[in-house]
Amino acid sequence: MKRLKSYYMNLRHPQPQTMERKWLFPLAIGSIVSLFLLFLSTLTSPDGSPFLPFYRSITASNSVFVESKLHVIPTPSTLPPPPEPPRLAYLISGSNGDGKMLRRTLLALYHPRNRYVVHLDLESSPQERSDLYRFVSAHPVFARFGNVKMITKANLVTYRGPTMVANTLHAAAILLREGPDWDWFINLSASDYPLVTQDDLLHTFSYLPRDLNFIDHTSNIGWKEYQRAKPIIVDPGLYMTKKADVFWVTQRRSVPTAFKLFTGI
Structure with missing residues (x-):
């Protein structure tokens, strides 16, 4: 009778050791299953994707990288060729003391497709005009393409006067004599300097009509x-x-x- 009573009391009030033994086996089974699933999640298929479909769907949908949401836009295999770039004709003029600035402007504006005429007026010294002539003649790139000419017979040019117009027409006549294949004429002074490269300028002008006139005539x-x-x-x-x-x-x-x-x- 005492044994039965003791057994009944143990069922109603189990001891701590009995409780630990009761949950030890399920805990061990759960740990083994968790480790097995974790091991499977590290496996990958031959194409590099996760082995478990569930893991693959979660990682694909919750990717933090924007590249996973981008789609490649198909492009046509053949694109129309870009238009042929134009040719620009430049007159770069200077006066006394402008020889170095004129050379700087010429080098900054130079492009093999363009044509150039440089002029130092009669107020500049003969030595300054001679230095410019030697610079143009001895430059290897200018000599190769032959697209830079100098007005050796200097004109006396007055700002805002008819002589300035006459000098501009003189340069345009030289450019037309050398070759009428240029599209636009640009008149600059030695103190000017380009804000864009000639490649960018020619690319922009490639999409303009060749008969476009920038002068309101x-x-x-x-x-x-x-x-x-x-x-x-x-x-x-x-x-x-x-x-x-x-x-x-x-x-x-x-x-x-x-x-x-x-x-x-």
């Missing part, structure tokens, strides 16, 4: 008839050997009737 001169057509301007560079600024006379002339006056911006 019109005969509707409006207020310019009184301000610019009627005043009489004297350019000392036409009759003097020393440079001087242009000056205006008090008389005004009438507008020509034999031809129309055009202006551009």
Whole structure:
């Protein structure tokens, strides 16, 4: 009777040692199963993907890298060829003391496709013009492509005067004589410097119509008839050997009737 009572009391109030023995076996089984699953999760298939499908789906859906969400956009196998780049014609002018700046500007603007005319006016010293001529003649790249010319017979150029227009037309005539295959004419001074490379400029101009004119050429001169057509301007560079600024006379002339006056911006 005492043994039965003791057994009954143990069932109602189990001892700590009995509880530990009761959970020891399930804990060992759970640990073994967890280690086995962890081992399987480290296995990979021959293509490098995880062995377990469940693990593969979780890692693919919860990837923290944006590359996994990008899709390759198919491109056509053949693209149309880019348009042929244009040719630019440059006039780079300078005066006394501008020889070094002119060489710097020429080198910064140079491209084998373009054509160049350089000019140091009559106010510069003969030595400075001679140094520029030797620089252009001895440069190996200029000599190879033959696209840089110098106006050896210097002109006396007055800023804002007719001699400046005459010098520009002189350079354009030389460029047309050397080859009329250029598309646009750009007039610069020795103090100018490009903000973009010639490759970028030619690439941009490749997509423009070759007959595009950047000058607003019109005969509707409006207020310019009184301000610019009627005043009489004297350019000392036409009759003097020393440079001087242009000056205006008090008389005004009438507008020509034999031809129309055009202006551009």
